[in-house]
Structure formats: structure tokens, C-alpha cells
Amino acid sequence: MRIADTLLRRGHLSEDALVAAWYSGVCPAHLDTCDLCTERALDVSRWLEQTRELGMAEADAAFPAERLAAQQAQILRRLEQLDRPSKLLSFPRVAAATAGHHDFASREHRHFAGWILAAAAAGLILGVIGGRLSTWQPTAPAVHTSAAATAPRTPKAPDTLRSLDQGADLLLESDPGQPQIRSLSAIDRMTPQGTVVRASNRRR
């Protein structure tokens, strides 16, 4: 028995001593002789038992078997991830250089890729040319003439245009460089000249 118990508690055991007895499992001799301390020891023991049960039950309720199994699976997953060597992704060109890129497969691959590029370029060029050709419109004069046909006719051409026409006719009729074909000269003589026709039209 401790001195403090002897002096302060008239020989009775302190609560700490009762707790220590419960934890150690060693029963103090005083408990055999003192009913009061035995009663207190039982009370402490009951309280400690209940608290332990409650505490364990609380933890077990928060972590049922399913949750523990899930936790174990999670632990194993994490360990597996740690054990797996990490992958380093290197830059492709560097990787090729380090791998000694003279193997047959890589050469074949590059050759094939070259052909694909050439075909794509040719296709592009052909496409551009085809596009240009399809947009080129040989019917543009026809469109112009049709537009002229649909447009309202002016009764008289302007003077400047008329004089230009006359000049062109004169040039055609008196072109010295024009080849003179004898067989056609008779027909030429029979055909009235443009200037004459125009002059007669004017007189009318």
C-alpha cells in the first residue's frame, strides 16, 4: 500500500491503485480485508469493462468487415502501384536515336510514309488544278452575247463607235497585204463594197 493511501485515505486504496490493479491483474491484499475498497474496485472494474466494450463497439461499428476488406484491397492496390516501375516517356526523336534506328522495320515504315506524303502532295496539286479548270468558264462570251441580246437595243450606236467601224471596213477593203486570188476576183467585183452600201444607206 502506498504511503499516501495510508495517510490520506485511512488505509483505503486510491482510485489509481484500483485502476492499476485492474490493468495488471494483480489483486492487492487490502481488497481481501476491506469491503468498501472491494466495492469500489468492482465499480471501477465495471466502468473500465463497459468503456472498453463501448469503445471497441464504436470503432467496429464505424469499420464493419466490408469496409475493412475494402481498405485491405486499397492497401494492396497502392502497394502494387508502388512496386510497378514507372514509365518514362522520352521524346520520339531522342528515343529513335537511342534505339539505333537502322533496323529494317523502321526503314520500311519511313519509306511507306514517304510514299504516302508524295501521294498526298500529288493529290493536292491535282485537286488545285482541277478546281481551277472547273471554275474557268469558256462560256463567258456566250453569257456576254446573251446579256447583249436580252439588253434593250439602242437605236443608234454612238458616233465614236460608228467611225471606228467605218475605219475597220476601209482597212479590210483596201488592205494591200491581202492575198489576191484571181478566181475570186469576179465574185469580189460583184459584191458591193461596204463604204458604198453605207453611203447609199445614208442617202436614204
Added chain:
Amino acid sequence: MAEASPTPLTTREADACVAIDVKAHQAAGRLDAARERFTELVDRHQRRAIRIAFHYLREAADADEAVQDAFVKSYLHLGTFREDLPFEVWFTRILINGCLDRLKARRRRERWIAPPPVDTMGVERDPAEYLPSRGPSPEELVLLGERREQLSVALGKLPERQRLIFTLSHFDGQTSREVSAMTGLNESTVRVHLFRAIRRLRSLLAPGASHVKSRGSRRAHR
């Protein structure tokens, strides 16, 4: 002539055997085998680890993560484990250190973040509480829940060190010498903290102590 059956290994010896095997597998690069063998240690210590972490941290989610971290750390650093010491003590030390780090982080976090919403009784509500459950009758559940909550609140009111020592001694059944080895505290200091914790808990959980029931944040069962 019947052969004498080999004496069964104690937990400590069995742990040491497993640890030696795991180390050997790790060294030989047989990582699958190492993990598989390590599962035995997880099986043996998971339940008690979760009890310690749960009572120390007072939060199920935190306890879950702390236990996971402790097992992962112990697997990674198994090379530093000495087989002449109990694995239990070594592992519990790792677990306690992890829990302490989490408590510190929580304190820092709580300094800046508002506390979780509480109901009119000042108790944090957990959606899981509204789910139907199996087991004892509703009355028993209510009583049990009340008592658990009282204990939980009372434990939460203990200083951290007292709570840890009480948890290890009372819920985990460790002797003061073992707790001393796990926490690095003097044996007599462990005893003093344990007695103080019990005295305080008994006063908090005494029939007339209504202040335990009314306040306190409940974080468990998340």
C-alpha cells in the same frame, strides 16, 4: 511413434517470420510474392490499427487513410525493421506518427475553414445516420448510440496525449511498457497520463455530468 507437433508460433514470432520473408522477396525482386506475404501482416494488425487510429483521430475517414498510409510505409521501409523487436510496436509507432501528422494538419485546416454544419443540438449530422440499419431494436440502438456518443465526446475532451495513451492501454490492451516503447514516453509518464485520463473520463461520464451530452462535434461514422 508419433512425432511431437511443433509448438505454435506467438504473434510476435509469426510477424518476424513474415517480415523476414517479405524482405527476402523484395530483395530478390519477387514483388508479387512479397505483397502476398505482406497481406498476412495486414490481416493480423488491421483491426487493432483501425481501432487505435479511430479513437485517436475521432474521424473514420481520417482513420481509414492513416491506417492505409501506415501499412504502405511499413511495407516500403520494412528493410529498416529489426526482427528482434516486435513488429506490433514498430508498426504502431509508424501509425501514431501518421495520426499525429494528421491531427496537426487538421488543426491548421480548422484554423482557416469553417466548422461543419451542426443541428439544433449542436451535433454534426451525418447522412449515413438516416439510412435504415439491421441489428438490435431501435430503442437499444438509441441507448447504445447515446452511450457511445457520450464516450466519444468525453474522449474528444481529453488532451491528445492522454487520449492516445488511454486508447493504446485500454482499447488495445497494451502494457505501460509497450505503450512507452510505442510512444517514446517514459513508463511512469505513461501511467500518470493513463490515470489522469481515466479520472477525467469518469468525471465526464458520471451520471450528473450533463455537459458531456450537450456539446461536442461528432465526426465519427463518416
